[in-house]
Amino acid sequence: DAGITQSPRHKVTETGTPVTLRCHQTENHRYMYWYRQDPGHGLRLIHYSYGVKDTDKGEVSDGYSVSRSKTEDFLLTLESATSSQTSVYFCAISEPQMGEDSGSTDTQYFGPGTRLTVL
Amino acid sequence: AQSVTQLGSHVSVSEGALVLLRCNYSSSVPPYLFWYVQYPNQGLQLLLKYTSAATLVKGINGFEAEFKKSETSFHLTKPSAHMSDAAEYFCAVSVIGNQFYFGTGTSLTVIP
Numbered sequence: 372d373a374g375i376t377q378s379p380r381h382k383v384t385e386t387g388t389p390v391t392l393r394c395h396q397t398e399n400h401r402y403m404y405w406y407r408q409d410p411g412h413g414l415r416l417i418h419y420s421y422g423v424k425d426t427d428k429g430e431v432s433d434g435y436s437v438s439r440s441k442t443e444d445f446l447l448t449l450e451s452a453t454s455s456q457t458s459v460y461f462c463a464i465s466e467p468q469m470g471e472d473s474g475s476t477d478t479q480y481f482g483p484g485t486r487l488t489v490l
Numbered sequence: 491a492q493s494v495t496q497l498g499s500h501v502s503v504s505e506g507a508l509v510l511l512r513c514n515y516s517s518s519v520p521p522y523l524f525w526y527v528q529y530p531n532q533g534l535q536l537l538l539k540y541t542s543a544a545t546l547v548k549g550i551n552g553f554e555a556e557f558k559k560s561e562t563s564f565h566l567t568k569p570s571a572h573m574s575d576a577a578e579y580f581c582a583v584s585v586i587g588n589q590f591y592f593g594t595g596t597s598l599t600v601i602p
Contacts, residue, residue, distance in 0.1 A: 404590075
């Protein structure tokens with residue numbers, strides 16, 4: 372199993388409070404991702420990072436920010452939590468590998484998830 | 491734009507029966523395709539991936555998938571279902587840029 376941990380694993384918070392979720396990896400992979408999983412939607416990308424201090428937005432980035440000051444840590448912050456951000460959050464990591472046609476064949480490896488409830 | 495469609499959000503099979511989970515993709519460039527499995531309260535685990543080396547891909551736990559370009563499909567199969575196969579299965583597509591696009595998932599129930 373890839374060395375990925377997420378903390379906390381469960382959190383209950385109130386609307387309007389800031390929340391930070393942490394993803395920690397021991398694999399030294401360059402890419403890190405934050406997804407949210409909701410019934411009927413599968414996994415949707417929130418933000419990703421392609422190196423220290425290099426981040427970009429995903430499909431559902433509104434209301435979220437990220438930071439990556441070290442290769443091993445990727446933080447997801449909800450500046451002011453809302454009930455619509457109640458979800459299960461997954462971190463993933465990958466290391467670029469070029470395929471035969473020069474396309475990326477990265478495999479993403481996932482952490483165990485954080486269940487966040489916003490009341 | 492890339493997208494993935496998984497037909498059937500819930501599939502039930504009897505123990506020992508064939509498992510068939512469907513995945514169709516849309517991609518403007520040759521894709522890389524993945525199947526992941528998620529057991530309750532766990533993260534996603536890679537089952538198998540297609541990266542253009544061979545159209546029939548064998549994965550873990552006896553699963554395999556066949557890439558059919560003409561049908562834009564990457565269906566997951568297993569000849570004989572076990573109780574331990576009960577889980578949620580996700581198909582995903584990746585193109586250059588390291589971004590994955592996931593299907594909405596198929597929940598597999600295995601009936602004893």
